Amino acid sequence: xxxxxxxxxxxxxxxxxxxxxxxxxxxxxxxxxxxxxxxxxxxxxxxxxxxxxxxxxxxxxxxxxxxxxxxxxxxxxxxxxxxxxxxxxxxxxxxxxxxxxxxxxxxxxxxxxxxxxxxxxxxxxxxxxxxxxxxxxxxxxxxxxxxxxxxxxxxxxxxxxxxxxxxxxxxxxxxxxxxxxxxxxxxxxxxxxxxxxxxxxxxxxxxxxxxxxxxxxxxxxxxxxxxxxxxxxxxxxxxxxxxxxxxxxxxxxxxxxxxxxxxxxxxxxxxxxxxxxxxxxxxxxxxxxxxxxxxxxxxxxxxxxxxxxxxxxxxxxxxxxxxxxxxxxxxxxxxxxxxxxxxxxxxxxxxxxxxxxxxxxxxxxxxxxxxxxxxxxxxxxxxxxxxxxxxxxxxxxxxxxxxxxxxxxxx
Amino acid sequence: xxxxxxxxxxxxxxxxxxxxxxxxxxxxxxxxxxxxxxxxxxxxxxxxxxxxxxxxxxxxxxxxxxxxxxxxxxxxxxxxxxxxxxxxxxxxxxxxxxxxxxxxxxxxxxxxxxxxxxxxxxxxxxxxxxxxxxxxxxxxxxxxxxxxxxxxxxxxxxxxxxxxxxxxxxxxxxxxxxxxxxxxxxxxxxxxxxxxxxxxxxxxxxxxxxxxxxxxxxxxxxxxxxxxxxxxxxxxxxxxxxxxxxxxxxxxxxxxxxxxxxxxxxxxxxxxxxxxxxxxxxxxxxxxxxxxxxxxxxxxxxxxxxxxxxxxxxxxxxxxxxxxxxxxxxxxxxxxxxxxxxxxxxxxxxxxxxxxxxxxxxxxxxxxxxxxxxxxxxxxxxxxxxxxxxxxxxxxxxxxxxxxxxxxxxx
Numbered sequence: 001x002x003x004x005x006x007x008x009x010x011x012x013x014x015x016x017x018x019x020x021x022x023x024x025x026x027x028x029x030x031x032x033x034x035x036x037x038x039x040x041x042x043x044x045x046x047x048x049x050x051x052x053x054x055x056x057x058x059x060x061x062x063x064x065x066x067x068x069x070x071x072x073x074x075x076x077x078x079x080x081x082x083x084x085x086x087x088x089x090x091x092x093x094x095x096x097x098x099x100x101x102x103x104x105x106x107x108x109x110x111x112x113x114x115x116x117x118x119x120x121x122x123x124x125x126x127x128x129x130x131x132x133x134x135x136x137x138x139x140x141x142x143x144x145x146x147x148x149x150x151x152x153x154x155x156x157x158x159x160x161x162x163x164x165x166x167x168x169x170x171x172x173x174x175x176x177x178x179x180x181x182x183x184x185x186x187x188x189x190x191x192x193x194x195x196x197x198x199x200x201x202x203x204x205x206x207x208x209x210x211x212x213x214x215x216x217x218x219x220x221x222x223x224x225x226x227x228x229x230x231x232x233x234x235x236x237x238x239x240x241x242x243x244x245x246x247x248x249x250x251x252x253x254x255x256x257x258x259x260x261x262x263x264x265x266x267x268x269x270x271x272x273x274x275x276x277x278x279x280x281x282x283x284x285x286x287x288x289x290x291x292x293x294x295x296x297x298x299x300x301x302x303x304x305x306x307x308x309x310x311x312x313x314x315x316x317x318x319x320x321x322x323x324x325x326x327x328x329x330x331x332x333x334x335x336x337x338x339x340x341x342x343x344x345x346x347x348x349x350x351x352x353x354x355x356x357x358x359x360x361x362x363x364x365x366x367x368x369x370x371x372x373x374x375x376x377x378x379x380x381x382x383x384x385x386x387x388x389x390x391x392x393x394x395x396x397x398x399x400x401x402x403x404x405x406x407x408x409x410x411x
Numbered sequence: 412x413x414x415x416x417x418x419x420x421x422x423x424x425x426x427x428x429x430x431x432x433x434x435x436x437x438x439x440x441x442x443x444x445x446x447x448x449x450x451x452x453x454x455x456x457x458x459x460x461x462x463x464x465x466x467x468x469x470x471x472x473x474x475x476x477x478x479x480x481x482x483x484x485x486x487x488x489x490x491x492x493x494x495x496x497x498x499x500x501x502x503x504x505x506x507x508x509x510x511x512x513x514x515x516x517x518x519x520x521x522x523x524x525x526x527x528x529x530x531x532x533x534x535x536x537x538x539x540x541x542x543x544x545x546x547x548x549x550x551x552x553x554x555x556x557x558x559x560x561x562x563x564x565x566x567x568x569x570x571x572x573x574x575x576x577x578x579x580x581x582x583x584x585x586x587x588x589x590x591x592x593x594x595x596x597x598x599x600x601x602x603x604x605x606x607x608x609x610x611x612x613x614x615x616x617x618x619x620x621x622x623x624x625x626x627x628x629x630x631x632x633x634x635x636x637x638x639x640x641x642x643x644x645x646x647x648x649x650x651x652x653x654x655x656x657x658x659x660x661x662x663x664x665x666x667x668x669x670x671x672x673x674x675x676x677x678x679x680x681x682x683x684x685x686x687x688x689x690x691x692x693x694x695x696x697x698x699x700x701x702x703x704x705x706x707x708x709x710x711x712x713x714x715x716x717x718x719x720x721x722x723x724x725x726x727x728x729x730x731x732x733x734x735x736x737x738x739x740x741x742x743x744x745x746x747x748x749x750x751x752x753x754x755x756x757x758x759x760x761x762x763x764x765x766x767x768x769x770x771x772x773x774x775x776x777x778x779x780x781x782x783x784x785x786x787x788x789x790x791x792x793x794x795x796x797x798x799x800x801x802x803x804x805x806x807x808x809x810x811x812x813x814x815x816x817x818x819x820x821x822x
Contacts, residue, residue: 088685089638131687197643206494216642216690227500227796230700231627232608232768235668237792242678246657246696253654257646266641268602268655268688270681274499276542277679277698279795287688308639357643369472381648384690 002126008184012104012399015050019043019100020092030089030386034044034155035127035138035163043084044172047099047124052177054107056122059179060172063142063165064126067183070106072119078410079122079186080105080402082193083139083361087131091194091388097376098192099124105192105403109410111379116410121186122259125361133161134220137205140364146182187338188409189365191373192402194390198381205352206397207344208375212332213356213363216291217298218325219305222316223248227274227282239279242272245284248308248319255304256290262293263301264357293329293355330363336372336405343404358383374401423515423810426461430454430511431503441500441797445566446538446549447475447575454495455583458535459509463588465518467533470590471583474553474576475537478594479745481517482585485532485629489821490597491516491813492534493604494550494772498542502605502799508787508806509603510535511680520821527821532597536772544572545631545735551775557593599747599820600776602784603813605801609792616763617808618755619786623743624767628709628718629736634659635729638685639695650727653683653692656812658731659719666715668702674712675702675768682708704740704766741774747783747816754815760808769794785812 023031023039024056027193044066051058051068059067061210066084069077082098102122107185125139135149142148153161173180200208225241249267256265288305292298302323309319337353356373365371376398379389423518434450444450455477459520462469462479470478477495480488493509513533519529536550552560559807564572574811610618636652660678667676699716703709713734720730748764756761767784777780787809790800 009587020821063599078694085772087687087690088732105468130689195643196640198645200650214642223749226793229607229769229794229796230623230679231675231702231770232606232794233675233792234609235672235675242681246660249654249657250661261646264642264644264646266691268683268685268690268692270653271686272679272681275496275680275682276795278541278677278700279498280677281679282796289689291642351543355621358640366639381644382637382689383640383643385640385693 005355009305010104012084012100015100015103016096017090019046019096022046022286023086025098026334028089028206031086031092032088032090033084034132035085036168041168043169045175046126047107048172048175048178050103054110057179058177059181059183060169061142062169063139063148064068064169064172065139065319066124070110070116070120072116072410074117076118077121077184077186078118078188078406079121079123079150080190080192080406081125082191083125083218085086085127085129087129087384089386090384091386093194093388093390094196094383095128100165101192101395101399101402104399105276108403109407118187118410120406120410128361130325134260136325136359137361137364142186144364144368146281167244176182176341185369187232187369189362189369189371190336190402190405191360191371192398192403193360193373193375194383194388195323195375195378197378199354200352200375200377201353201379201381204350206377206394207351207401209337209341209351209353210332210342210356210373210375211337211353212293213330213360214291214293214358215295215298215329216325216327217302217323219288220322220324221286221288221309222320226280226316228280230278230280233280239314240280241284241317242281244312244314244317245286248287251308252288252305256301260292260297260299262292263297267348276358291357295328325384327359327363332362332368333370336370339408340372340401342373342410343401346405347400349401374398413660421515422518426511426514427507429655430457430507433457433510434497439500442497442503442681443501444495444497444544444771445498446496446500447579448543451496452579452582455535456565457587459583459586459589461514464507467520468590469588470592470594471580472553472593474550475580475583476554477535479514479533481527481531483520483527483821485528487529488532488595488597489529489599489817490532490534491601491603491817492536493602494536494539496542498537498795500797503795503798504605504799504801505607506804507819508605509751512806512810512813515810516817519703519814520818524822529598529821531817531821533596534592539772547736547770548772548775551772553613554576555596555775555779572785588605591622593701598780598783600773601813601816602771602773602782603809604771604786605799606786606789607794608763608789610765610793611763612785612790614763615761617760617788617805618762618812619761620752620755620764621743621767621784621786622748622764623704624741624770625702625704625771626706626740627700627736627738628734630693630699631733631735632697632699632720634695634729636693637691637727639691641689642802643689644691649691650725651691652695652728655723655725656695656697656726659725662719663699663716666719667712670712671703671708674702674708706739738774739769739775743773744776744781744783747781750819751783751785751812751816754812756821758811758815760812785809
């Protein structure tokens with residue numbers, strides 16, 4: 001069989017640049033496309049324009065997911081896609097590659113084979129990163145369960161989730177040719193994504209065949225001491241929330257290391273109050289993100305976390321922990337994995353089979369429908385950063401494999 | 412001799428409440444009166460109103476210091492006062508007590524003894540805390556040296572110092588009866604202030620006689636690592652700026668402790684970038700504040716700081732330190748100290764003699780003119796916090812001693 005001819009009709013790069021241009025700001029590096037923000041809205045709007053220009057049926061649901069359907073002859077649906085949001089100062093491919101690669105794959109099939117048996121559906125999920133509100137995968141969770149996240153959610157500017165959601169969705173529904181309904185679940189879901197890690201590169205693989213996804217838990221820890229004057233309070237009379245938080249984080253990092261070398265432990269967010277040079281901090285809040293493919297390891301860490309926050313030499317320091325993510329490890333669909341492995345062999349791409357260290361929309365979809373994932377290499381394993389990069393040939397290879405995978409499923 | 416009768420003509424509380432009401436915000440506890448902010452302007456404006464209502468000669472200089480003169484029969488000047496700015500979420504007495512206590516003392520003398528031999532001058536210095544810009548004592552430094560701080564200073568909102576200064580001063584000079592000039596230096600300066608520490612309380616002293624002020628140095632430390640994905644980057648391949656900063660701060664705290672038990676070491680400000688739960692921090696910036704009454708101890712710590720930032724196991728982490736405060740320890744005027752000690756004995760107030768752990772405007776004034784300080788107790792030693800408190804009887808006692816001290820100097 002022959003590779004996809006990318007010399008013509010390869011619109012992927014034009015689409016990518018148009019959308020990323022809308023989420024680049026002069027004063028901050030990389031892409032910042034937080035859910036329901038102006039740059040996010042501009043991106044979903046652009047995608048809808050691409051879809052309607054290609055005669056796809058366009059629809060938006062109440063959480064802001066965008067669906068582009070190329071209708072088939074029966075009522076089964078073969079879906080692909082990823083998320084439209086990014087982290088703060090993120091890269092140009094995380095999420096967006098799966099959306100525009102999926103659109104390119106559907107365009108390739110439309111051009112070469114015409115109307116499919118099963119409907120081909122591209123999905124741009126509204127949110128996956130949890131970078132604006134303390135909730136993740138809200139787009140894909142809504143699609144499979146029709147559940148809204150808790151209404152109390154607010155961002156750092158105290159804007160609440162539902163207000164932001166309603167305004168953004170209302171604007172999207174004003175666009176021409178956009179329908180408003182909740183599409184049925186697909187027969188299968190295939191997600192194309194960058195690896196965001198170093199393994200494909202180190203193993204010289206072009207395509208990563210994903211057999212499962214790690215479980216992850218996130219916590220918010222509050223350390224409350226006593227604000228006081230930095231010059232007049234003797235060291236032994238202080239209740240310094242930052243120094244207590246530092247001691248706690250150090251113990252937690254050592255506990256994670258001792259537990260399992262594959263367990264990842266990250267404190268990505270830390271804020272100090274009042275955060276002034278000559279004032280002893282009275283309060284510190286920080287996040288914990290832990291991931292592993294075995295729930296038992298995550299549970300053991302969580303037990304140690306609860307033990308360590310109660311072990312405080314200074315009883316005047318109060319400490320609270322709140323969990324806001326608890327996602328179990330999952331296995332992806334075996335049949336689709338075998339099919340994709342066969343495709344990569346037929347097309348002659350070197351592959352590796354791996355567990356994903358990152359959560360993905362596939363994590364949620366796999367709980368409802370047969371789901372599979374394809375990875376392409378990330379240069380230097382760098383992601384969630386402005387210098388996130390993938391070689392153009394690898395991006396084309398991923399779209400090539402996805403195109404053939406969707407063809408075998410939908411025709 | 413008799414105590415000040417505070418039963419009538421005691422306007423201090425009315426003034427205090429009027430000014431603090433202007434720097435209280437519904438969404439944040441305590442007083443926030445950052446230099447040149449709307450609440451700061453409202454406070455200086457209110458003080459000018461109090462002064463003109465009392466027939467004092469009112470003048471503002473180019474940095475926003477407010478001077479209220481009760482003219483004497485010769486051209487010598489006896490000055491008192493303190494600073495009008497606060498820290499973020501500060502208390503109601505830090506700085507403001509010395510201004511309104513000083514105004515009350517001058518009103519007491521005006522009412523009982525009329526025109527003095529030497530001019531009595533109340534000074535409300537524009538800024539002392541360094542809470543908005545990375546510069547401290549800009550008000551008193553300008554008065555004694557007529558020097559502006561470096562023009563490159565900007566606040567967290569990127570507003571630069573000189574723009575903020577010029578706008579605020581321009582507005583103050585529009586007020587009726589406000590003159591615009593740079594007053595001459597006084598013959599002496601007496602500052603009334605809350606202790607902001609626990610020593611007067613623990614020693615059951617009503618008045619603290621301050622013999623000197625500690626030296627202090629402040630630094631800003633930048634730790635630069637590599638931003639990356641929290642799930643897909645193995646622990647051993649990370650360059651986590653926050654974990655490196657935590658290790659460095661822990662070593663610094665232990666170094667300070669080993670050096671001298673009287674050395675204070677505070678990290679009051681710490682910011683993480685990009686500060687998102689699922690992203691490994693790429694950059695951390697934090698402040699260091701150290702204080703001691705011996706320069707040699709501060710210098711030894713500084714040497715260890717420079718050694719420790721170069722000792723990094725992970726060479727991919729870059730670390731920079733910048734010093735932005737270097738104030739030497741000072742001794743205050745011995746003659747005025749002796750006179751104040753005599754006054755407290757004559758009035759029967761229990762006292763203690765101490766070195767101030769906080770910098771004060773007196774620190775700057777003492778380098779130009781004979782300077783003395785009077786402390787009153789801080790309940791629980793708490794300051795730079797919303798629950799900063801001093802007993803009303805102690806506040807009255809401080810004003811009583813200041814009134815007599817100014818009388819002996821000016822009449």
